[in-house]
Amino acid sequence: MNVNLELTDHCNIACRMCSQSLRDEAHGAPHRFMDFDTWARALEGLRGLRDVTLCPHWLGEPTLHPEFDRFVRHAFEQNPRNVLFRHFKVHTNAVLLPPERVETLLGVASASGLFPDTFLAVHFSIDAFSRDTYAHVKGADRRDVVYRNVERFLSRRADLGLGRPVVHLAFVVQDGNTEEVRSFVEHWHPRLRRPVLTGDWPPMDRDAVYLRRWNTGDQDRADALHAEACVAVGLAPVSRPEGAF
Numbered sequence: 001m002n003v004n005l006e007l008t009d010h011c012n013i014a015c016r017m018c019s020q021s022l023r024d025e026a027h028g029a030p031h032r033f034m035d036f037d038t039w040a041r042a043l044e045g046l047r048g049l050r051d052v053t054l055c056p057h058w059l060g061e062p063t064l065h066p067e068f069d070r071f072v073r074h075a076f077e078q079n080p081r082n083v084l085f086r087h088f089k090v091h092t093n094a095v096l097l098p099p100e101r102v103e104t105l106l107g108v109a110s111a112s113g114l115f116p117d118t119f120l121a122v123h124f125s126i127d128a129f130s131r132d133t134y135a136h137v138k139g140a141d142r143r144d145v146v147y148r149n150v151e152r153f154l155s156r157r158a159d160l161g162l163g164r165p166v167v168h169l170a171f172v173v174q175d176g177n178t179e180e181v182r183s184f185v186e187h188w189h190p191r192l193r194r195p196v197l198t199g200d201w202p203p204m205d206r207d208a209v210y211l212r213r214w215n216t217g218d219q220d221r222a223d224a225l226h227a228e229a230c231v232a233v234g235l236a237p238v239s240r241p242e243g244a245f
Contacts, residue, residue, distance in 0.1 A: 001049060001050070001051060001052050001053070002055065003046065003052050003053065003055070003085070004056075004058045005034070005042050005043075005054065005055075006057060006058040006059065006060060006062075007033065007034050007056045007062045007068065007071060008033045008034065008060040008061070008062065008064050008065045009032070009058070010031045010032075010033070010061065011059075011060050011061045011064070012061055012064055012093070012095055012096070013061075013138045013139050013140040013142065014138070014139030014140065015125075015127070015137065015138050015172075016136075016137055016138075016139065016174070016176070017127075017137070017172050017174055017214055018059075020059040020060065031060070033065050033066070034065070034071075036067060036070070039074070039075075040074065040078075043074075043078055043079075043084055044084070046084040047083060047084055050086075051086050052084070052085040052086055053086065053087040053088070053089060053120065054075065054084075054085040054088050054089075055088070055089050055090065055091065056068075056071065056075075056090065057090065057092070061092065061093055061095070061096070062090065062091070062092060063092050063095075063096040063101065064096065068101075069100075069101060069104045072090075072104060072108060073104065073107075075088065075108075076088075076108040076114070076118075079114060079118070080113045080114070081113060081114070082114055082115055085118075086115070086118070087117070087119075087120040088108075088118055088119050088120060089119075089120045089121045089122070089123065089165070090121075090122045090123065090165075091123040091125065092123070093126075093138070093142075093146065094124050094125075094149045094150050094153075095142050095145060095146060097150070097152075097153060098149075099152065102149075102152060102153050102156050103156075105119075105122070105153075105165075106153075106156060106157060106162060109162055109164050109165055110160065116163065116164065117163075117205075118164075119164050119165045120164065120165060120166070121165050121167070121168055122153070122165045122166075122168070123168045123170060124146075124150050124167065124169050125170050125172075126147075126169055126171060127170065127171050127174075127177060128143065128180060128184070129177075129180040129183040129184045130143070130180060130183075133177050133180055134146070136176050136177075137174070137176055150167075150169070151191065154167060154191055154192070158193070166204065166205065166206060166207050167192060167207045167208075168202045168207070168208045169188050169192070169209050169210065170210045170212050171184050171209070171212060172213075172214055173212065173222075173226045174225065175221075175225070178225055178229055181211065181229040181232055181233060184209070185197060185209055185233050189209055192207035192208070192209070193207050194206055194207060196208045196209075197209050197211075197233060197234075197235060198210055198211070198235070199211045199213075199226065199229070199230040199235050199237070200238045211226065211230060211233070211235070213226045213238075226238070
């Protein structure tokens with residue numbers, strides 16, 4: 001069971017391919033932040049369920065929450081012997097990933113009294129290689145900050161000798177960034193641990209560079225771009241599942 005408890009629907013960038021950035025009210029209501037009591041009660045509500053994977057994200061950027069670190073630490077403190085959730089994962093654009101937050105995330109990943117693979121994965125949404133393309137695709141000039149933050153996370157994980165969380169680096173293939181697929185792969189692939197390169201959902205037991213399909217109104221165009229990107233880096237094109245959009 002995948003449980004998304006969205007800490008906020010605010011976001012600090014405006015990705016061209018993300019519906020959250022196209023409207024002021026992502027859920028038909030003003031953007032807001034979850035309060036701590038709601039988080040605590042929601043976590044307690046997981047008790048008794050089986051094989052829950054918890055993710056504090058849906059449409060917004062979870063690290064924008066002013067108490068993000070507190071929320072994450074509380075979740076792990078309340079989960080001895082994995083009584084609330086079996087796995088945990090984070091999706092983030094990595095704009096707000098200072099050293100102290102890296103320590104928080106890697107600290108809970110090595111917490112005692114839990115299965116060693118409890119903190120399953122961190123999914124970093126990057127989508128570009130150069131500064132200009134990043135600004136075009138993501139709606140903000142934050143490329144250098146993001147690259148520095150992700151590289152710091154990888155370096156610190158290696159220093160601590162941690163096998164978890166695995167890291168997935170996502171690149172949504174779309175008009176405006178296809179020329180940078182090879183550069184993106186060549187930059188990140190050597191920096192990961194036992195990485196795979198995939199055009200489909202990445203595995204949860206390995207680091208991965210993930211060429212993700214663009215969901216858009218012109219899906220045939222998106223599929224063609226994705227196929228070209230896969231071929232450019234030596235991957236077989238990945239068929240879109242029947243009924244997918």
